[in-house]
């Protein structure tokens with residue numbers, strides 16, 4: 001097998017071959033090679049004057065609904081022009097070749113895992129393409145009848161449509177988080193791909209896996225906050241390491 005793998009990858013391949021259940025936690029880094037800026041890369045253009053931490057909040061949306069809505073529309077438009085990369089595809093192909101053996105957990109809202117063909121993806125932070133009501137919908141609130149606007153709204157009660165993502169300070173979807181924690185507790189191997197490991201509870205899943213005696217391997221070209229939780233650190237990009245790591249396992 002003449003594939004270029006970083007140091008430590010052959011050992012991780014052995015762990016993969018012996019693992020009946022694998023959990024994979026991904027972050028913005030797996031979409032970097034698709035051209036999607038990672039979460040903490042600087043905003044560009046008009047949006048550079050705003051901090052994502054101020055806009056990705058309910059308070060930020062209530063204070064500036066048009067600005068926040070247009071920021072998400074800007075990000076949705078960017079995503080319309082990108083495609084899953086070899087890292088997304090390698091994970092999806094592994095799931096298809098080994099049904100039920102790999103549980104994919106992502107912090108990303110870009111939908112690229114799903115577009116690559118991954119199934120049952122646990123989207124801890126929601127989906128940027130899903131809309132929902134800002135306030136509890138009343139009988140008059142029908143998302144399909146929302147009046148177009150920045151943001152769309154209910155013309156009966158004024159309820160606003162918001163992006164279906166988890167904002168800072170909001171709880172993660174309970175069932176999704178519970179399924180992710182169960183996968184972390186029961187896997188023999190967790191791959192942590194393309195995340196700084198700075199945001200909880202998502203980042204805590206690596207510790208859950210380790211405490212459940214799973215092997216933990218990180219794929220990242222840089223150091224992350226989870227490095228001391230890992231048994232192996234594979235220094236490289238998701239688009240180059242994952243296809244080589246998963247091929248023929």
Ligand code: OAD
Nearest residue numbers: 027028029032038039040107194195196197199222237238
């Ligand atoms: P970050 O932007 O914090 O970190 C991206 C990580 O990807 C960094 O560790 C990079 O080194 C790594 N990286 C960059 N290019 C890569 C590549 N080609 N292959 C592999 N890794 C690469 O993004 P996240 O850690 O995903 O939450 O951020 C986690 C959460 O913080 C986000 O989901 C968001 C934010 O608060 C919410 O919005 C709720």
